[in-house]
Amino acid sequence: MKSSMTESRRALGAAAAVMLLAAPIATFAQWRVTGLDVPQLAAFDAAMNGLMTNHNITSGQLALVWQGRLVLAHGYSFNPGPSDLVTQPDSLFRIASLSKPITSTLVNRLIQEGRLSLDRRVADFVDLTPAPGQVADPRLASITVRNLLEHLGGFDIDLLHFDPMFYDAAIGSALRVPLPVGKTDIIRYMGGVGLSHDPGSTYVYSNYGYLLLGRVIEKITGKSYDQYATNTLLGPLGIRNMRLGRSESGLRAPGEVSYLSGFTGTTVMDGSGRVVPYPYGAFNLENMDSHGGWIASAVELARWLANLDNPNALNAVLDQSSLDRMFSLPQNYSTPYTSGAYYYAKGWAVRDYGGGRRNTWHDGSLPGTTSYAVRLSTGFDYVVLLNRRDETGTTNYASEVDSAMTSAYLQTTQWPSHDLFPALRFPRDGDLGAVTGLWWNPNESGWGIHFTQRRDTIFAAWYTYDASGNPKWYVASNCAMPPGTTGASGTCTGTLYEVAGPGFFGTTFNPAAVNARAAGSLQVAFQSAGSASMTYTLAGQTRTVPIIRQVLAGTRPPSVNYTDLWWNPGESGWGMAIAHEGAVMFLAWYVYDSAGKPVWYVASNCAVSADACAGQLYRTTGPPFGPTFDPSRVQVSVAGTISLAFTDPNNGTLTYTVNGQTSSKTITRQVF
Numbered sequence: 001m002k003s004s005m006t007e008s009r010r011a012l013g014a015a016a017a018v019m020l021l022a023a024p025i026a027t028f029a030q031w032r033v034t035g036l037d038v039p040q041l042a043a044f045d046a047a048m049n050g051l052m053t054n055h056n057i058t059s060g061q062l063a064l065v066w067q068g069r070l071v072l073a074h075g076y077s078f079n080p081g082p083s084d085l086v087t088q089p090d091s092l093f094r095i096a097s098l099s100k101p102i103t104s105t106l107v108n109r110l111i112q113e114g115r116l117s118l119d120r121r122v123a124d125f126v127d128l129t130p131a132p133g134q135v136a137d138p139r140l141a142s143i144t145v146r147n148l149l150e151h152l153g154g155f156d157i158d159l160l161h162f163d164p165m166f167y168d169a170a171i172g173s174a175l176r177v178p179l180p181v182g183k184t185d186i187i188r189y190m191g192g193v194g195l196s197h198d199p200g201s202t203y204v205y206s207n208y209g210y211l212l213l214g215r216v217i218e219k220i221t222g223k224s225y226d227q228y229a230t231n232t233l234l235g236p237l238g239i240r241n242m243r244l245g246r247s248e249s250g251l252r253a254p255g256e257v258s259y260l261s262g263f264t265g266t267t268v269m270d271g272s273g274r275v276v277p278y279p280y281g282a283f284n285l286e287n288m289d290s291h292g293g294w295i296a297s298a299v300e301l302a303r304w305l306a307n308l309d310n311p312n313a314l315n316a317v318l319d320q321s322s323l324d325r326m327f328s329l330p331q332n333y334s335t336p337y338t339s340g341a342y343y344y345a346k347g348w349a350v351r352d353y354g355g356g357r358r359n360t361w362h363d364g365s366l367p368g369t370t371s372y373a374v375r376l377s378t379g380f381d382y383v384v385l386l387n388r389r390d391e392t393g394t395t396n397y398a399s400e401v402d403s404a405m406t407s408a409y410l411q412t413t414q415w416p417s418h419d420l421f422p423a424l425r426f427p428r429d430g431d432l433g434a435v436t437g438l439w440w441n442p443n444e445s446g447w448g449i450h451f452t453q454r455r456d457t458i459f460a461a462w463y464t465y466d467a468s469g470n471p472k473w474y475v476a477s478n479c480a481m482p483p484g485t486t487g488a489s490g491t492c493t494g495t496l497y498e499v500a501g502p503g504f505f506g507t508t509f510n511p512a513a514v515n516a517r518a519a520g521s522l523q524v525a526f527q528s529a530g531s532a533s534m535t536y537t538l539a540g541q542t543r544t545v546p547i548i549r550q551v552l553a554g555t556r557p558p559s560v561n562y563t564d565l566w567w568n569p570g571e572s573g574w575g576m577a578i579a580h581e582g583a584v585m586f587l588a589w590y591v592y593d594s595a596g597k598p599v600w601y602v603a604s605n606c607a608v609s610a611d612a613c614a615g616q617l618y619r620t621t622g623p624p625f626g627p628t629f630d631p632s633r634v635q636v637s638v639a640g641t642i643s644l645a646f647t648d649p650n651n652g653t654l655t656y657t658v659n660g661q662t663s664s665k666t667i668t669r670q671v672f
Contacts, residue, residue, distance in 0.1 A: 030078055030079040030080075031049060031052075031053070031076075031077070031078050032076070032077040032078075032086060032087075033045060033074050033075070033076055034074065034075040034076075034077075034086065034087065034088050034089060035072070035073050035074040035075060035088075035089040036072075036073070036420065038071065038072045038416055040412065040414045040415065040416055041064065041071065041072045041408075041412060041415075041416070043407070043408035043411040043412055044062060044064065044072060044074075044405070044408040044412075045074065045076075046408070047404035047405060047407060047408040048060055048062055048074070048076050048384075048404075049076070049078075050404060051386070051397070051400060051401065051404055052076060052078045052386070053078055055388060055390070055397070056078070056079065056388075057078060057260070057386050057387060057388045058077060058078055058079060058080050058081060058084045058258075058260060058387060058388070059075075059076070059077060059080070059084060059085075059087040059091070059093070059257040059258070059386070059387040060075075060076040060078075060087065060384070060385065060386050060387070061073075061074070061075050061076065061087060061089065061091065061093060061297060061298040061383075061384070061385040061386075062074050062076070062298060062382065062383070062384055063089070063297075063298035063299045063301065063302035063382065063383045064302070064380075064381070064382050065302050065305060065306050065309075065380070065381040065382070066379060066380055066415045066416075067379045067415075068306055068309060068310060068379070068419075069416075069417075069418070069419035069420075069421065070299065070302060070303075070306070070419055070420040070421040071415060071416045071418065071419070071420065072416075072420075073089040073090075073298065073299045073302070073420060074089060075087035075088040075089045075090075075091055081258075083249075083258040084257065084258050085255070085257060085258075087257060088255070089297065089298070089299055090241065090255065090297045090299060090300075091255050091256070091257055091297060092241060092242075092253055092255050092256040092257065092295045092296060092297055093256070093257055093295060093296065093297070093298075093369065093371070093385040093386075093387065094245050094259065094285070094294075094295050094366060094368070094369040094371075095292075095294050095295065095296050095301070095364055095369070095371040095385065096292045096364030096365050096366040096369045096370075096371050097207075097291065097292050097362065097363065097364035097365065097371070098294070098296075098301065098362055098363070098364040098371045098372075098373055099210075099288070099289070099290060099291055099292045099293055099294045099364070100210050100291055100292075100347045100362060100364075101347040101348050101362045101373070102229065102233070102294060102304070103210055103213050103214060103217070103290045103291065103347060104149055104213075104326055104346050104347025104348065105233060105304075105308070105317060105318060105326070105347070106217055106228065106229055106232060106233060107145065107149065107213055107216070107217065107346075107347075108318055108322045108325060108326045108346070109232055109233070109317060109318060109322070110217065110220055110221075111322065111325065112318060112319060112321075112322045115220050115221075116145065116216070116220060117145070118144065118145050118146040118149070118325070119144050119145070119146060120144060120145050121141065121142065121143065121144055122143045122144065122145060122147075122148060122212055122216060123140065123141045123143070125215065125216045125219040125220065126187065126212055126215045126216060126219065127187070128140050128141070128187065128190075128191045129188070129191055130188065130189075130191030130192030131174070131175055131188050131189060131191070131192055133192075134191065134192025135192065136191050136192065137193075137194045137195045139154060139195050139198060139199055140191065140195065142199050143199045144199070144200070145213070145216065146200075146331055146346070147199045147200050147209075147331070148206075148209040148210065148212055148213050149213065149345075149346035149347055150203070150330040150331060150332075150344065150345070150346055151203050151204060151205050151206050151209060151344060152199060152200050152201065152202065152203060152330065152331060152332055153195075153199055153206055153208075153209040153212075154195035154196055154197040154198060154199045154201070154202070154204075155190075155195065155196065155204065155206045155208050155209060156196035156197060156202070156204040157204070157206070158204070159196040160193065160196065163207060163208070164186050164189065164190050164193075164207075164208045165186070165207040165208060165211065165283070165287065165288060165291070165292075166283050167186075168180065168181050168268035168283075168284055168287075169266070169268060171185055171186060171189045172185070174189060175188065175189060178270075178271055179267075179268055179269065179270055179271045180268060180269050180270065180284055180286075180287075181268075181284070181287070182287065183211060183214075183215070183287050183289075186208070186211065186287065187211075187212070187215070190208060200331045200332060201332055202332070203330070203332065203344060207288070207291045207292060208291075209291075210290050210291030210292075210347075211287070211288070211289075211290060211291050213290055213291075214289055214290025214291070215290075217290070225289050225290050226243065226244050226289060227672070230671055230672055231569060231572065232317070232569070233304065233317055234300075234671060235569060235668070235669070235670060235671035235672075236315050236317070236569045236668060237303050237304060237307055237315065237317070238303070238650045238651075238668075238669075238671075239296075239300045239303055239304065239671070240671050241255070241296070241297060241300060242294060242295065242296040242297070242300045242301075243294070243295060244286070244289050244293045244294060244295070245285050245293055245294065245295040246285060246286065247269055247280065247281050247283070247284055247285040247286060248269060248280055248281050249277070249280040249281075253295060256295060257387045258387060259277075259279035259280070259366075259367070259368025259369060259387050259388075260279075260368055260387055260388040261277060261278045261279050261367040261368045261388070261391065262391055263277075263278040263282075263367060263391065264276060264277055264278055264282070265278045265281075265282025265283075266282065267281040267282065268281065268282065268283060268284050269281045269284065278367040278368070279366070279367045279368030279369070282367070283366075283367070292364065292366060297385075298383040298384065298385050299383075301373055301383045302381060302382075302383050303421065304317075305373060305375050305381040305383070306381060306421070308323065308375065309375065309379070309381065311323055314666075315668075325346070326345065326346050326347065326348065327345045327346070327348060327350050327352065327358055327360060328345060328346070329343060329345070330343060330344060330345060330346075337352070339352065339353055339354055340352070340353055345360075347362070348360045348361065348362055349361050349362060353377060357377035358375075358377055359374070359375070359376050359377055360374075360375045361373060361374040361375065363398035365389045365397075365398070366389065367389065367391075368387060368388060368389065369385075369386070369387065369388075369389060370384075370385070370386040370388065370389045370390075370397040370398060370401070371383075371384070371385050371386075372384045372385075372397075372398045372401045372402070374402075374405070380409065382405055384401045384405070386401075432452070432453060432454065432563065432564065433453025433454060433455065433458070433488075434453065434488035434529040435451050435453045435458065435488055435526055435529055435532070436451055436452050436453045436563060436564070437450070437451065437549050437550070437563060437579050438450050438549070438550045438552075438577070438579035438586055438588070439451060439532065439534075439547045439548065439549055439550060440547060440548070440550045441545055441546060441547050441548070441629075442548070443631070444545070444629040444631050445631045445634065446620060446622045446629070446631050446634035447462075447463060447464045447465070447622065447629065448462075448463055448550065448588070449461065449462040449463070449534065449547065450463075450565070450577035450579065450588055451479075451524075452564060452565040452577070452670075453481075454671075454672060456480065456481040456482065456483055457478060457479070457480060457481070457672060458476075458479040458480075458481065458492045458494075458524070459475070459476070459477055459478075459479070459565055459670075459672060460475065460476040460479050460492075460494070460522060460524070461473065461474075461475050461565070461575070461577050461588065461590060462474045462475070462476075462496075462522075462536075463588055463590070463600040463602070464622075464625060465621070465622040465623065465624065465625050466624070466625055467539075467624050467625055468624060469621050469622050469623055469624050469633070470597075470599070470621060471599050471600045471601075471619065471620055471621065471622075472597070472598055472599070472600070472625075473499075473590045473598045473599075473600045474496045474497060474498055474499075474519060474520075474538070474598075475496070475497050475499065475590075476494035476495060476496050476497070476522040477494070477497065477672075478494050478495075479492035479493065479494035479522055479524065480492060480493060480494060488526055488528050488529035489526055489527060489528060490525075490526055491523060491524065491525045491526070492522075492523070492524050492526075493521070493522070493523045494521070494522050495518050495520075495521060495522070496518070496519050496520040496521060496522050496536065496538060497516045497517065497518060497519060498516070498517055498519035498598070499514060499515070499516045499517075499573065499598055500514070500515050500592070500596050500597065500598065501513055501514040501515070501573045501574065501592040501596050501598070502514070502573075502592060502596055503592060503593070503594045503595070503596060504574060504591040504592045504593075505591075505594070505658050505659055505661055505663075506659070506661045509571045509573070509574070511570070511571050511572045511573050513573075513596070514572065514573030519538060519539075520536060520537045520538035520539070521536065521537045522534070522535070522536050523535045523536075524547075529549065530548055530549045531546070531547075531548050531549075532546075532547050532548075533545070533546055533547070534546075534547050538625075539625065541626070541627055543627060550579070550586070551581070552579060552581040552582065552584045552586055560611070560646070560649045561580055562578050562580040562585065562644075562646065562649075562652075563578055563579055563580045563581075564577075564578060564669045564670070565577055565578075565669070565670045566578060566652075566667045566668065566669055566670060567667060567668065567670045568665050568666055568667055568668070569668065571665070573592075574589075574590055574591045574592065575589075575590050575670065576588065576589045576590070576654065576667065577590070578644075580608070582608075583607065583608045584605055584606065584607065584608060585603070585606040585608055585613045585644070586602070586603070586604055586605075586606070587602060587603040587606050587613075587615075587642065587644075588600060588601075588602050589601045589602070589603075589617075589642075599619075600620075601617050601618060601619055601639055601642075601658070602617070602618050602620065603615045603616065603617050603618070603642045604618065606642065606643075606644065611645065611646040611647075612643065612644060612645040612646065613643065613644050614641070614642070614643040614644075615641070615642060615643075616638055616640075616641055616642075617638070617639045617640045617641055617642045617656065617657075617658065618636050618637065618638060618639060619636075619637055619638075619639040620634060620635065620636050620637075621634070621635045622634045622635070639658055639659075640656060640657040640658040640659070641656065641657045642654070642655070642656045642657075643655045643656075644667075650668055650669050651666070651667070651668045652666070652667050652668075653665070653666055653667070654666075654667050
């Protein structure tokens, strides 16, 4: 992967807009545009037409943000082939090195939280020990997080004559491991390769450096790189489709475009020696997660850019001091700085004009991919994604994009007043899987389980009782279906976790006090969207019980369905499962008692009025946990009241009174 990071970015600003899955607004010859027609911004459509037709690019996307509002989001198709789809505003593209500023955002969030600093040594978090028989360069131990963010780690692919992220066969041979090699293999191999420069001294663009930053994130958070990104960045912003991409064509995500290249290569995904189209297995995209592995739509990336533009927003990922740090001069920059001069900061190219006015941008390139994202000081952001890159060596698509967007910007005299971002906040078709909802066994009324299905992953929240008959909950946060499963049949298997936490009521919730431990296993065999068999092993007991979907009073409302798993991202460790049908919501609330033990409450009839519901909150005791369940021993008592008020389809406020104490929490859909 390479990034041109050319220094010719103009002092302009752009905006993004989207109408999801809209009908095509223009069809002529072999050119097709999808999304909401915005006549005031026709110059941008013309610019995309020129780029794509000149280079025979079959799929493209553009999102524009003006003053924080999404004003345009279009998908473009030109002369599509048999493997191409009609590009929509929310189609998914590989974004290549646009993954780097995402990783920088995550690193700076950890610094903001006090969990990391720029000057921490990478070796404190990542094992850089070389393979047996190799000797580590002693300078490796001095590389800092700052060095990697600024491409000052000392790794120089020009002097080494290879990029370790595209060196799979040689690494496998040297380590005597079969293909595909993994990220750990690459790190072990590079542990025995000498540095080309002293850390902090010389700028050389390094994919490998950002691979290491991904591992730093994992070590600190205890989560996979993408899970931390989802919890911290994507989920709170309502970004639901963005995910890590896959190498092979058969593993393309739903709605993902195809990638065009005139080159072929030997697959690095196995040792077969197969010759494949270069974008589909001649490099290992799975290894590139934190430097080049994301797939996304331009609209989703525009939402992230707009969030960076507003550090005072309630859901701001980074505050102003973190933005200033992320865009600050690199360690090796010779002062004084001339206003407007180009430099590479920490995951971004920057021109700083003082007074908080900056242009920041990044591009990305892989075989079959060009990506370009720009934030300008005028309040104009834009994202362009294409399914081809230049392979002639005669041009640079990112530079052409820059020129074309600048020209379109200068032609635009009137900006729309609309904001298309709210369209992205609604639950997406197919986002929630068919088994999502509340399930029970009617012969054992008093316990239940809520499933939230997204693609082939199910989050199961089970409310039951402990050995004394007190309410207790367990979760299986990754009950995995067979890869690619999106329907209502199949078996999910996962680990059951028991979670202890801080006291919840009458005190400030401390997520650092939450502790989860594996307690057993869960397997659910779904026969349909309404019937299943649940098998669990817990406390030395294994039991299989039939379950069905619990039907509430009424049918699903025609507008917004709030069925989902909800949480507060700043208070990870508690949550609420909502089942919504007609004028009723069933709320299962998973929290902790004063001793930090997991306890649950339910509102079985939270009456819906407009975008809100209110009802009584119940506490339930039951039979001791065991091989059978006696529903006659279930006792229900009123514990308080609860209400939900939704500000939009993805966000709301929870207000409750329990034990005479009243409080409120903001909640949002939990995306995974």
